Amino acid sequence: MGSWAHRGTTPARISAKGWGWQHSGRTNKAVHDLDLEIAPGERVLLLGPSGAGKSTLLHALAGVLGDDEDANEAGELLIDGYPVAESRGRAGLMQQDPDAQVVLSRIGDDVAFGAENMAVPRDEIWRRVSASLESVGLKLPLDHPSSALSGGQKQRLGLAGMLAMRPGLLLLDEPTANLDPAGVVEVRDAVRRSLDESGATLVVVEHRVSVWLEVVDRIIVLAPAALGEPGGVLFDGPPAAVLAQSRELLTAAGIWVPGYVPAVRPREASSTHDAGELLLLEACGLGVSRTKGRRRHPGVPIAVVPSVRVSAGQALSVTGPNGAGKSTLALTLAGLLAPAGGQLLATEQLARGAGTAPLKWRGRQLISRIGTVFQEPEHQFVTGSVRAELLFAPKLLGRGGDSVDGLLTRLRLDHLADANPFTLSGGEKRRLSVATVLAASPQVLILDEPTFGQDANTWAELASLLTELLDAGTAVISVTHDAAFGAVLGGEQLVLGAPEQMPQGAASLLSAESVVQR
């Protein structure tokens, strides 16, 4: 090799000439007849409806599509005039899942990994490791465990690893989809800083245009390559011009164009029930913890919430910084984790004879009372097809599956009824995971970051569905960083404090306060 020193960080040029790609075993081409020139140092935001082949293009440029022997490639895809297969190390790729970003256990070793593979000499590697960590703003010791990082920090660690390879091209595949707003800004700023330093070319794929608008100087909109459509580039040019031209197409495709808030079914005016408050679930001094307590050593709560009241037809949003215990609180309220102190009681309205502690309920008792939608939809799939997934709860409860077809249509999953849940797109998986829980018609619905990484269409469908449920008397608790989403649902807000603000970093958090939004 030995080319590492000479090539340095000269920015890369990309050219596609009639390029197309068909994954093995698929009838449709992922990308078809793409003609594209990206000059060295350009910063490009790549947009397009789902199925337009954005990820395929990024993976191809990163050189990680090559092993697929049965795939069909057409035309040429070149970096600096060379085929991508000969351009190893010229491009760095960041993926969506922060955990898949980290290779080694200590951050110094992880940053060094790429440079080692490029056969960079040892002294030079460690110089680059320090410089890269500095450049992404990770000021931690080199032997800091990589598993102790937050999602945003993991993505920045991945970025540092790329920078240590001195790539001429950064490829980011929805790098902030799984991050909270603070993490999004962290990663975006780290990318911008490193680009300003290195001058490398950037291609980023992301649903939320506004995140990258200040960073990029060009937007390319791809057309889907499905049957009957031409594929290739639909719009191409400076951000303002492209957004003006393609606004309609982009909003229809569910892309978050700046200033666009999708229409949502509003809550009915008389959302407070006339019959007064129907209390379902009540918590008092509730301590929450992920570690199971033993008789002698009770679990140390990561948060203590003075009071939570969950009533029929009421929305409750749980917000707060990372690590404040929001998800843990949701899991405890959902009867999935044991309280680490205090009391959690289900009223007779909810328990209907099953006892006051949701944790003690049997599976089938739980799902018709409290439904929980996890952040990662895949964790909740238990069958092999979309229809079976929806029939699962009604069968368990001994009910007919009459409501299933309605739910399928309602959430635009009817054409996928026989598909395997794992093969769905991100938005489809999210809709399915909500539908499966709703199929048991629970009185309380708990959702953990339901809008993370979702396009505007799924977002609007989800929000509309939830306002409908609220008006029909379901209680909805959502853990969310999404202020717009919380505003649509209305109701009360429970703000958990940061763990740093807690005395001695241990228990007794009392800063949780209820703020009535209405």
Place this chain on the structure above:
Amino acid sequence: MSVDIIATPRSTAWLARANPLAKLGAGMALTVVLLVSVDWVSATVALVLECMLLPLAGLSARMLLLRGWPILVAAVVGGYGTALLAPKTGELLLEWGPVTFTSGSLEAGVAIALRGLAIALPGIIVLASTDPTDLADALAQKLRLPHRFVLGALAAMRLVGLLVAEWQTLGMARRARGVGGEPGLFRGVKAQLGQAMALLVQAVRRASRLAVTMEAKGFGAGPRTWARESSFARHDLWVVAGGLVIAAVSVSAAVLLGSWNPVFG
């Protein structure tokens, strides 16, 4: 937050600074010698000497029990079984129905239990004082094992740590769907199997994403350099010598006391 079992802080013990290959070599020498000798003298001497090494590995008696209790149980069960089945020589100690222990059979049982512990302890010491990353570096750089496999295994081990947290999440996510929590052993086993399947699916998906990351970072493309150098130093000699000395002393003691009883003898 996810739990990473191999990201525990680097041990500061004396043995942790030794090259993993030296520790492995010393442990192997000791293990081979103990494997061929079946008497309680050599096993006891080795066990006592090994226990004296525990502070060098940074292991307290409490941590040892915490990590090694299954081995202790296995050794006791093995010893009991041997005492039950060994030839009934010597005087009768206990007779209770078909259960008979004689002084001869009891001695054989004790020897087996001690030998099991003496063979297992070096493994625990090496594991506790060796960082997986250091081991991978040593295997690839010193033993010249193919780095693709060594580093692939190292990355996979990190994922194993993540699986612990994933298992808990899956359990809750599936209970929220109504899976499990039903009475009956069969249903319980079925639910556990389903959860194990789901864990496997998640592991494979995460591993394939990790493979993409590694490939994108140029892994396996050609010759590579090593940011961390695996090297041998003076105290690696002491480590190997220590292993050989323990082996030699235990065998000599057994021979001198006349209890030496090699398996091939």
